[in-house]
Amino acid sequence: MLNEYDLSALVVTLKLAAVSTLLLLALGTPLAWWMARTRWKYKALLEAVIALPLVLPPTVLGFYLLMALGSNGPIGGAMAWLGGQPLAFTFAGLVIGSVIYSMPFVVQPLQNAFSAIGSRPMEVAATLRASPLDRFFTVAVPLARPGFITASVLGFAHTVGEFGVVLMIGGNIPGETQVLSIAIYDHVEALEYGHAHWLSGGLLLLSFILLVSIYTINRRFTLMQQVEHEH
């Protein structure tokens, strides 16, 4: 069964995933909206930067983050200069890492959902007296609902499952930066296969349940829209 360390790793993991998902949605929504509508020349460049974590080994990303967030790095140094702590080996550092690492999983579904809406419903809302912000929240967001569900679930699940970045910048401090994926690794190192089984099985089940729920919800939504097209 789970011991005290496993439980605190579970709490840290869920907290990290929840905070990161909220931040990802807050940052990713305007970014995805802008990317879905802009005709900016260098859009491809930005898209590539956001998608980098998909192809980059997580340790590479983690290494650069460690350099940036540590006391000698630009961000960590700035924090120290302002009288704060360097961000490496802290929960805040983990959040920053997770947000960057999971960004494509949030931005891409949102961008696709916003693109699929097209400009027409927004124009209709404009002729019905809705200001730009008003029509974003009352038309674009509800119509992009499947995108938001996919983005939240993927962002959350991907953060729960991350290993390389966390290993590099987290430092594996119990109760602070030790997450489940690393706890599993530690158990295996220590030949505690029973613990590793419990944690791995739990994560497997959680991921499966999350994915089944997105596919079910989105399928229902797609079917609804198909009915509309057949009319």
Next chain:
Amino acid sequence: MSIDCRINIDRPNFSLDIELAIASTGITGITGPSGGGKTTLLRAMAGLEKNSRGYLRVGDAIWQDAMHFTPPHQRQLGYVFQEASLFAHLNVQDNLQYGMRRVPNSQRKVSIDRAIDLLGIAPLLQRKPTQLSGGERQRVAIARALAVSPKILLMDEPLSALDIQRKREIMPYLETLHGELDIPIIYVSHALDELARLADHLVLIDNGKVKDSGAIGDMLTNFDLPLARGDDAAALINGQVSGHDDEFQLTYIDFAGGRFTVAKKPLAIGHPVRLSIAARDTSLTKQHQSDTSILNIFPATVQAITAEGNSQVMVRLSAQGTPLLSRITRKSAELLALDKGSEVFVQIKTVALLA
């Protein structure tokens, strides 16, 4: 209230350069070949075309001039798009209320109940857009646009996405709007039959420019325009019901040039009606024929004659000021020695009652 509109749009391979004074009452039809700029003009009036320059005044509100550009959501207009474009996440009632809720109380002139009533959509209120037919959706879209109490209603080919049956279903509602509401309507369409039924004024736009504009009856019979050509060429007559004949089941309709006799219609005396007379359904005689089955014969003066292909000509006539068209063979025109100013009798075989 009048509408003054000067709009300029320059795009790499299209430019729009329109100057137009639009009537403050009735329906102004905008027609012309596709790609000519009809829809772009309408979108520019709504403020949906960002790089349009010019001047737009609706009543006492200036929506656009050199100094400022009122964004679409601050223009008091209603817009009906080609596809109904109802909000998929809202039911009919919430779609109707979306715009109305955002209109300040002092500006509300059309109540939501009135809009529902005019378009006959009361039974649909709780449905989702997916549960409506194409015609029903477009009626909801029209009601939604009316519920914002617009100073002007812009309609972009509202019927073109519908089949003939759905069109027939919506037409009467549009005619009601025309009669019941004091809101000028700008109605873009390439379908002359729709415009002949609905429009009072017509603007012909081609290649980004206004080719001509005027009262629809004059525009449809103007030989300088492509409208008065071909198989569908027809003249419009506005008249009113002047009596009924119960024995023969007939209705009489008076207009400036005389009295029409048509099959009986259940219309009150004095009711205004619009008739369409196709050029191909008329013939001309020099003398008034009395031994003919044709009942509708009117004296008229030839105003102009133009060739229609090799064997036919189109003749424009004036029956006491009302323009009429007649398409006859070139041979007949020569045998009758028709020329500008000739006095003739127009025999009308078929009359279509439009509204």
